[in-house]
Amino acid sequence: MLNRLLKRGWDWFQTDRVFTWVLLLPVVAVLFSYVFYPEFRTLVESVWVNGTFSLKNYRLFFNPESLANLEALWNSVYISILSVFLSALIGVPLAFIFNRYEFPGRRFFASAAIMPIVLPSLVGVMSFLFLYGESGLVTRSIQDLFGLEEPPFKLSGVSGILLVHAYTMYVYFYMTVSSAVRGLNPALEEAATNLGAGSWTVFRRVTLPLLTPALVAASLLVFMTSMASFSAPFLLAGGFRVLSLQIYFSKINGNLDMAATQSVILSVISISFLLLMRWYQGRRDYRMMEKGVGTHRREVRNPWVKWPLVATGVFGVIILLLPHATLFLLSLVPEGTWTYQTYPTTFSFENYILLMKDPTIWEPVRNSLLMATVATAGNFLFGIFASYVLVKRRFRGKNLLDILVMLPWALPATVVAMNMILAFNVPTPFTFGHVLVGTFWILPLAYFIRHIPLVVRSTNAALEQLDDSLEEAARNLGARWTTTFRRVILPVIMPGIMAGTLLAFVTAVGEFVSSVMLYTIDNRPISIEIMNQLRMFNLGQAAAYAVYQIILIAGVLWISQRFFGVKAQNTL
Amino acid sequence: MSRVRLQNVSKTFGTTTAVKELNLTIREGEFFTFLGPSGCGKTTTLRMIAGFYYPAEGRIWFDNRDVTEVPPQKRNTGMVFQNYALFPHMTVHENVAFGLEVRKISKKEIRERVKKALEQVRLAGYSDRRIAQLSGGQQQRVALARSLVIRPGILLLDEPLSNLDARLRDEMRSEILSLQRSLGITTIYVTHDQTEALSMSDRIAVFNQGVCQQVGTPEEVYNAPRNAFVASFVGETNLFPATVAQVSGETVTVQSKDHTFRIRHKQEESGFSVEPGNRLFLTIRPEGVDLVPEAGENTLSAKMELVQFMGTSFHCAARLEDGTPLKAMFVNRPDLMGRLREGDRVIFRFPEDRLRLIPGGDDRA
Amino acid sequence: MSRVRLQNVSKTFGTTTAVKELNLTIREGEFFTFLGPSGCGKTTTLRMIAGFYYPAEGRIWFDNRDVTEVPPQKRNTGMVFQNYALFPHMTVHENVAFGLEVRKISKKEIRERVKKALEQVRLAGYSDRRIAQLSGGQQQRVALARSLVIRPGILLLDEPLSNLDARLRDEMRSEILSLQRSLGITTIYVTHDQTEALSMSDRIAVFNQGVCQQVGTPEEVYNAPRNAFVASFVGETNLFPATVAQVSGETVTVQSKDHTFRIRHKQEESGFSVEPGNRLFLTIRPEGVDLVPEAGENTLSAKMELVQFMGTSFHCAARLEDGTPLKAMFVNRPDLMGRLREGDRVIFRFPEDRLRLIPGGDDRA
Amino acid sequence: SEPEGDSANQDGLEEKVVVYSPHGKDILQDFEKQFENEHPNTDVEWLDIGSQEVLDRIRSEKENPQADVWWGAPSVMFEQAREEGLLEPYKPKYAEALPEDFRAEDFSWTGTSQTPEVIMYNTKEISKSEAPKDWDDLLDPKWKNEIIIRYPLASGTMRTIYSAMIYREYKDSKSPEKGYEWLKKLDANTKEYAANPEIMYSKVARGEGSLSVWNMPDTVMLKETKNYPFDFVIPESGTPVLTEGMALVKGGKHPEAAKAFYEFVNSKQAAKQLAEKYYRIPTRTDVKGLPAWIEETEIKPMDLDWKVLQEKENEWMEYWDQKIKNKAKQKEE
Numbered sequence A: 001m002l003n004r005l006l007k008r009g010w011d012w013f014q015t016d017r018v019f020t021w022v023l024l025l026p027v028v029a030v031l032f033s034y035v036f037y038p039e040f041r042t043l044v045e046s047v048w049v050n051g052t053f054s055l056k057n058y059r060l061f062f063n064p065e066s067l068a069n070l071e072a073l074w075n076s077v078y079i080s081i082l083s084v085f086l087s088a089l090i091g092v093p094l095a096f097i098f099n100r101y102e103f104p105g106r107r108f109f110a111s112a113a114i115m116p117i118v119l120p121s122l123v124g125v126m127s128f129l130f131l132y133g134e135s136g137l138v139t140r141s142i143q144d145l146f147g148l149e150e151p152p153f154k155l156s157g158v159s160g161i162l163l164v165h166a167y168t169m170y171v172y173f174y175m176t177v178s179s180a181v182r183g184l185n186p187a188l189e190e191a192a193t194n195l196g197a198g199s200w201t202v203f204r205r206v207t208l209p210l211l212t213p214a215l216v217a218a219s220l221l222v223f224m225t226s227m228a229s230f231s232a233p234f235l236l237a238g239g240f241r242v243l244s245l246q247i248y249f250s251k252i253n254g255n256l257d258m259a260a261t262q263s264v265i266l267s268v269i270s271i272s273f274l275l276l277m278r279w280y281q282g283r284r285d286y287r288m289m290e291k292g293v294g295t296h297r298r299e300v301r302n303p304w305v306k307w308p309l310v311a312t313g314v315f316g317v318i319i320l321l322l323p324h325a326t327l328f329l330l331s332l333v334p335e336g337t338w339t340y341q342t343y344p345t346t347f348s349f350e351n352y353i354l355l356m357k358d359p360t361i362w363e364p365v366r367n368s369l370l371m372a373t374v375a376t377a378g379n380f381l382f383g384i385f386a387s388y389v390l391v392k393r394r395f396r397g398k399n400l401l402d403i404l405v406m407l408p409w410a411l412p413a414t415v416v417a418m419n420m421i422l423a424f425n426v427p428t429p430f431t432f433g434h435v436l437v438g439t440f441w442i443l444p445l446a447y448f449i450r451h452i453p454l455v456v457r458s459t460n461a462a463l464e465q466l467d468d469s470l471e472e473a474a475r476n477l478g479a480r481w482t483t484t485f486r487r488v489i490l491p492v493i494m495p496g497i498m499a500g501t502l503l504a505f506v507t508a509v510g511e512f513v514s515s516v517m518l519y520t521i522d523n524r525p526i527s528i529e530i531m532n533q534l535r536m537f538n539l540g541q542a543a544a545y546a547v548y549q550i551i552l553i554a555g556v557l558w559i560s561q562r563f564f565g566v567k568a569q570n571t572l
Numbered sequence B, C: 001m002s003r004v005r006l007q008n009v010s011k012t013f014g015t016t017t018a019v020k021e022l023n024l025t026i027r028e029g030e031f032f033t034f035l036g037p038s039g040c041g042k043t044t045t046l047r048m049i050a051g052f053y054y055p056a057e058g059r060i061w062f063d064n065r066d067v068t069e070v071p072p073q074k075r076n077t078g079m080v081f082q083n084y085a086l087f088p089h090m091t092v093h094e095n096v097a098f099g100l101e102v103r104k105i106s107k108k109e110i111r112e113r114v115k116k117a118l119e120q121v122r123l124a125g126y127s128d129r130r131i132a133q134l135s136g137g138q139q140q141r142v143a144l145a146r147s148l149v150i151r152p153g154i155l156l157l158d159e160p161l162s163n164l165d166a167r168l169r170d171e172m173r174s175e176i177l178s179l180q181r182s183l184g185i186t187t188i189y190v191t192h193d194q195t196e197a198l199s200m201s202d203r204i205a206v207f208n209q210g211v212c213q214q215v216g217t218p219e220e221v222y223n224a225p226r227n228a229f230v231a232s233f234v235g236e237t238n239l240f241p242a243t244v245a246q247v248s249g250e251t252v253t254v255q256s257k258d259h260t261f262r263i264r265h266k267q268e269e270s271g272f273s274v275e276p277g278n279r280l281f282l283t284i285r286p287e288g289v290d291l292v293p294e295a296g297e298n299t300l301s302a303k304m305e306l307v308q309f310m311g312t313s314f315h316c317a318a319r320l321e322d323g324t325p326l327k328a329m330f331v332n333r334p335d336l337m338g339r340l341r342e343g344d345r346v347i348f349r350f351p352e353d354r355l356r357l358i359p360g361g362d363d364r365a
Numbered sequence D: 001s002e003p004e005g006d007s008a009n010q011d012g013l014e015e016k017v018v019v020y021s022p023h024g025k026d027i028l029q030d031f032e033k034q035f036e037n038e039h040p041n042t043d044v045e046w047l048d049i050g051s052q053e054v055l056d057r058i059r060s061e062k063e064n065p066q067a068d069v070w071w072g073a074p075s076v077m078f079e080q081a082r083e084e085g086l087l088e089p090y091k092p093k094y095a096e097a098l099p100e101d102f103r104a105e106d107f108s109w110t111g112t113s114q115t116p117e118v119i120m121y122n123t124k125e126i127s128k129s130e131a132p133k134d135w136d137d138l139l140d141p142k143w144k145n146e147i148i149i150r151y152p153l154a155s156g157t158m159r160t161i162y163s164a165m166i167y168r169e170y171k172d173s174k175s176p177e178k179g180y181e182w183l184k185k186l187d188a189n190t191k192e193y194a195a196n197p198e199i200m201y202s203k204v205a206r207g208e209g210s211l212s213v214w215n216m217p218d219t220v221m222l223k224e225t226k227n228y229p230f231d232f233v234i235p236e237s238g239t240p241v242l243t244e245g246m247a248l249v250k251g252g253k254h255p256e257a258a259k260a261f262y263e264f265v266n267s268k269q270a271a272k273q274l275a276e277k278y279y280r281i282p283t284r285t286d287v288k289g290l291p292a293w294i295e296e297t298e299i300k301p302m303d304l305d306w307k308v309l310q311e312k313e314n315e316w317m318e319y320w321d322q323k324i325k326n327k328a329k330q331k332e333e
């Protein structure tokens, strides 16, 4: 009797609807605890003044008397929008040149073009200053070359921020558009040509619109990233006000209410942009009818178009690699030999040697690797389950869950960090009654939260391509769900998951913005170490450290591509 | 090798009824086909048998076991999916072995059985190939081997040939058939292609809008359709509304528009009797129509509108004087060549043993 | 409405020769088909005509204009791609209007012409639909409308029906054909489906391995294949190596294995003469084979191995006494039913006007 | 009064002590090593962050304090922390050697060193005689576009200097207007606000500008150890002298070790060492044999009421941020 009952229960447990909820539960729990709750806490903080509900902070924010916040808001928004356009302007053509034209070294340049992603933000900006600042290498060279009185240009203020943003963020456009271009059905362009359209019309009316999903994804990423951008405005723009900095300053001035308010407003803007983009993309259909039918490189090529474009592309990549080269150069300049001089004169490995002598040098490296590994392992597991439930199971409230998953992307790192501090500086059930702030675990958790969307999205892409009938076939052959999942689903979607995980890992290793707000003694990551070197004016050592970091990240990318066939370019 | 019985099975999705009060028995070892237009509920029925859907009402029996609520992995059916659903990350061998590994069968036995299964589908040398390296027909055979190797009680095939080109489709039909015959496994085959259904099946169930219209052997379904839908869906046909004028023994005289036709009608064959005044349908298949030099009994004059050369035969579309279209088919013979010309006026004869009566003339025009 | 002339056109990709020394003239208003197995160079030829490839050698003429190096957008050809290549981000109307907008035609005229084109393909009410909301057949018609609306000189269709299911394919065939007939537009159609080619074309070019094997009307290609490849690719056939024993006027006696056959052979029809001792092929189409009660001239005894009921007909596979397989086809007649039984020994007759001689017996077994 | 490094003391210490400090890796590592030599069973861990960030963290971690010792920050900040109840009062053994100005009344914090603010200039661009001698000299139009200033909002040093400039007049008039006027003129001469000190240094070093205002220890350190072409002028009329302080964090998990460290880094030797190696002027009056530059340099401390400064600073800086900053430039454009 009991046996029968148990068996009944087990069968019931295995029915699809129940099983969906079994899978859903942990996913919802994680999203609720670590995404929704912190954001909610921040919202509460912003309206809960001295124990009562009040919109005082919002009134202050929008107070027409003191325009600081509004100015910051406006600056953030317009800089972000301009960043989107500038990044697109660089990324889209490069993606086309490197994916449409065949020339010697194409593969090298195509991968080199994603190098800005391995440039740590803080030192990245520094090296920009050394290149294009008023007394930068490039600036001075041009000045000397043409015997100019005044430097021809200088990197500062808004233009400086935009330049840095365009430089670091075009990669998003480059990556998304690259994979879209590769997936584009050439028959569509041929059809347009056949109907009498010239190449420009084909590009404008057919190719570009078909890239919309890619462009939307990249725009979102760039917009979010520049809303959250910290290092560039922090280092370049003197007193220039942007929202992410305002939050930081409010916070370190101890004005927590205001910081929360600013965070909420930033979140609202980001989420609005997310929804706007979703709406825009949803208006039309971009699904290619048939995947991969007759994909072949188009044959007829005008060499007068091809070679100048290729030359531009290659030249572009060389320029894009200049900051890396500068960092390397800086790392070779011994302390104190390049202060007022126009060009460095002495070179040695002194900085590297000094670093090596430091007994604690590997500690941040170890921390970064460990935390990135822990966080990414979490992302990996969570990503698989969340994505499986979202793509393959049907349940009510799916849209809401989808937005929750995307939320950490819609929120700048500053805000995520802020949310976490507010949520977890007291014991909560979500942290099993512990205070997380000030402990080792807060940073891996922050990385984890930050990268949820990245992994879930790339897994989604893989899962959406996975035919439902594979799962059914396995079950029809007698496999239980767990077996099916382990033996069939997982291996098939692995490349997609790995690509996302890899990108998450790489970003986690170099993460700075939330690290700076959350790190502790035990978990000081590389980026913070670099910042501290900078604070001690050890520019050369900071550069040497950054070179280590670049090599580390590039190494990880290379190994995973070489040995596991994972291509980070294909993630988004 | 089980008998499958569907007992009053219904299935609804939201407001649409995909399958309605279906009663069917599929005999042991039979090659049984579900035939019907798109959306008529074939796949839904098959998936209920496989266990991917649970019926809203009714019960499903395998032999004497009620499997209505048994999860798919415990039904021991072998399913070949329309798109084959081969595991792309496994080799041919691994694909075929999967179902056995899941059953915790010894390594050695697995190796043997996979080998044998691959031989059966004539893919002996392919065991280490990756799926992507196979042609469509080969993939189809792997899918077949994969479901056969687990020695399923029932083999389920969901339009397995619809993705293949004409030539390959012909080949695969014979292969599936000969394999099924030699193994004697109960097989349910889903298709919307009537040629496929007719040429392969022991029995066919013709579906329309979730309802089973007729169950019978190919010849029964083709030559003695139960109703107008079956007549027009299974093969091309000419269908004229008609009224019974006179009944004398097996010979019936009917009136269709201006024309009078004599027909041989056996009640025991068609399952219904006729009486003068009955409104019903008169049908004749295109290949039943004769071309004669001059008018006589059961003849009609028509204008040839389109002659399509199909290789083995000529397909003709003609139009009677009152504007009714008529299809006729003639086997390719050198002497016909000159006689079938578009625009010509010709005389057709409907031989009385080729004409059929179908009930239901009241409902349909 | 142009004439297309290919003059000694060749095309190579790296080391593979896709098309070799092709000479073809496609007449004005003609429905011309490229037929051939996969990879034989059909698409390549079509794409050279559309301008997506430039020939390695040879020239292409539209009427008297040398278009060999004219870019695709200036050729005024309308192409329907195998996968339709509809712009997914545009509505039906926008898709069809695209070619006109590019031509800077006034808004008003565009609206009218698109409307008319959609009516022609019977999609009048669909202009605001998204492409993803259309069925396969509807998509195909949009693709057709899109290429027709620009009033192309030449319509190019690359296996436009290969993705459709059997029924839809039949429907679309007639639609394409009637549209082409009514517009009288020069049309080049690529397919590997012989039924399609035979039933639709004015003339067919049969390709194999980059070389055009035969050009002719469907009847010519089917009934008088120039060589063994054409004979076996276009329709099913029985092909026996044979030796000419005796020639007297139009009657030829040949020896194939143990059997002697009399054949009517006209030089002016087949294009070659025979002499005693020639080794060649003897062919007969399955539908040419007769079933006779007793042996006589041109008869053979065989064992019936498989009888497939196809609706309109029975397809039979038999085996002669020496083991040679033989295919035969009989139209579905009630009286046949009892006579075609698997395992029976039967006598086939090859009528002398249905037998054909094909050169090339030396090369092929 | 010297902390005893004997074994008897050691038993009472916890296994580690956590220090938050903006003093930088060099100093921290140095003293970590020294302390651990004396107390081999206690591990010193330090977090090297800006003083403002220390305050922020101690605030965030209030519920679960991670730090034991806060070493280094202007006294104003310690006052703030004291008011928020973040600090643990502790009266060090050397209390008598500390003037009353250099500590909180309840010993919540004590001063460790003094930081005079100075005018810093590039010696390649400006000679000693040309260099401005006093704060008001900075307003001379000849320095237009020569002054590079570290963006003041995020910098304790700069906030103090700016507030002091306002306080000079506010002291008597109780109105900051005059001070604002002064800052407006400075803003007009300022070429650029650099985001952080490093950028400010390199801009001044390379002659993008030639003047700045900054604190003395850093300037000396850059000059002496990093080879920057810098020198400084101590304004004649007096300069704000910041008191750098130290405190125990309330609820710190290693109170005994914390106290030991507290004493250790304020020992006479340590103070001397800090002065010699790191250019910090000690607050203890009993340190002998200080380097020449401390003895010789004549510093005239500006008379400042730190209480008022602490109270008004935010208001004043906000005004500067919104009403003064870059206004001159915008007008030009």
Ligand SMILES: Nc1ncnc2c1ncn2[C@@H]1O[C@H](COP(=O)(O)OP(=O)(O)OP(=O)(O)O)[C@@H](O)[C@H]1O
Pocket: B013, B014, B016, B017, B018, B036, B037, B038, B039, B040, B041, B042, B043, B044, B045, B192
């Ligand atoms: N999961 C589902 N949810 C909602 N409706 C469904 C679902 N599956 C099938 N249907 C509907 O049920 C009906 C029968 O569908 P079914 O798939 O069985 O048709 P079919 O006969 O297999 O057609 P086809 O030949 O096109 O595959 C259709 O109207 C279909 O739209």
Ligand SMILES: Nc1ncnc2c1ncn2[C@@H]1O[C@H](COP(=O)(O)OP(=O)(O)OP(=O)(O)O)[C@@H](O)[C@H]1O
Pocket: A296, C013, C014, C016, C017, C018, C036, C037, C038, C039, C040, C041, C042, C043, C044, C045, C192
């Ligand atoms: N872009 C190309 N690069 C290299 N080889 C090609 C290319 N296009 C076609 N080929 C080769 O040329 C030959 C002819 O190809 P084509 O596409 O014309 O064949 P097809 O007759 O259209 O075949 P199918 O019926 O499969 O479409 C094939 O061997 C093919 O592999």
Ligand SMILES: [Fe+3]
Pocket: A121, A228, A229, A230, A231, A232
């Ligand atoms: Fe940044």
Ligand SMILES: [Mg+2]
Pocket: B042, B043, B044
């Ligand atoms: Mg189906």
Ligand SMILES: [Mg+2]
Pocket: C042, C043, C044
């Ligand atoms: Mg092709």
